[in-house]
Amino acid sequence: MSSPYLIKGVGVLGAEPTDLLIRDGVVAEVGRGLSARGAGVLDAAGLVALPGLVDLHTHLREPGREDAETVESGSRAAALGGYTAVCAMANTSPVADTAGVVEQVWRLGREAGLVDVQPIGAVTVGLAGERLAELGAMADSAARVRIFSDDGFCVADPRLMRRALEYVKAFDGIIAQHAEEPRLTEGAQLHEGEVSTRLGMTGWPAVAEEAIIARDVLLAEHVGSRLHVCHVSTAGSVEVLRHAKARGVRVTAEVTPHHLLLTDELAAGYDPVFKVNPPLRTRADVLALRAALTDGVIDVVATDHAPHAVEDKECEWAYARPGMLGLETALSVVIDVLGDGDASGAGAGRADVARWDLIAERMSRTPARIAGLTGHGRTPAPGVPANLTLVDPTARRVVDPGDLASRSRNTPYAGRELPGRVVATFLHGEPTVLDGKAVK
């Protein structure tokens, strides 16, 4: 049995300070002036308590590229970023397209014990886009897979996409699409626009994403299935999603922290740390994505944490792999882009509570609901599973890649000052992070 913890003076979602008693894996009591004999006491004055963050889109690289990340190192990075659950993408080696591989990832996650690792299964065998993987066997496995994705590749064949959507209906599954019409992105290096023209590099046009989203929301509507759109990156995609949602299509969508903050201008320095799929877009896209996150057309922030070994990133732009780290900086970036609120730390202003509630909704409650992770995404209250994170909203830090727990170093925020610091994370009532450091 775990030892109890008494968290003193914390603002739940930025509200007036209170105490939380954590015992036997749940929030046992909430109120002022609590005491508990034998409990570890955590002075949380000035801190904000959020439901533990849930990431729908994490690349853990194990099995296959343990030099870039392992389930354990990625789990530690996640816990330090305030996460209590992550969904592990299927583009490992071997690909997570069988019950055996998804069970292996799930088991490695349990052994690490730092976050709940929920494997995502591949839609097609080997991500090759030719025939459906064993979706039912993965759903029936110990890993209980509900989300399927070929992320890294688009399920480009419309007939295969339709079949996949139909197949997963039997167990209320979801197809998470990497929306990229491959015929429109051959040789693409960065967003197609003014910057790509100036640099003379082949562009990745916004329409390559928007055309697939438009097709897929129509397919999802036609067969009555659940579609999730990975890493939405353009203003046009937001408009397609707005239209689909107004029609009642069962579609959800995610945006990454980097698409909420960074633009294609960064490619001008040819530093491949800024090479990512889909590419960084324009300022107008960034602003449209932020507005969609606030108004709910975009449902969640997902990191697309994509660790890459040094030799795959520190090379010529054209040869570098796309992808950037995200888990340890996501919350800070989201705090940054959603505005300062009441940064005095006095907290409890109404605007402040609304802003923390929005962060909880987009980074915890909604992703937990989409993934069916019922023990996660619940605001601390009596009887709720103790999966939560404590944040110091007034702290600022300059990102140093050398400080990160990830095995890789490809953060696009090196040297950038970001607000907010995760002070503690609790998973099933046990601390995984205390005083900003991993407990194990």
Ligand SMILES: NC(=O)N[C@@H](CC(=O)O)C(=O)O
């Ligand atoms: N998002 C990325 O830029 N990279 C992803 C896969 C992908 O979507 O290309 C990766 O696995 O590295």
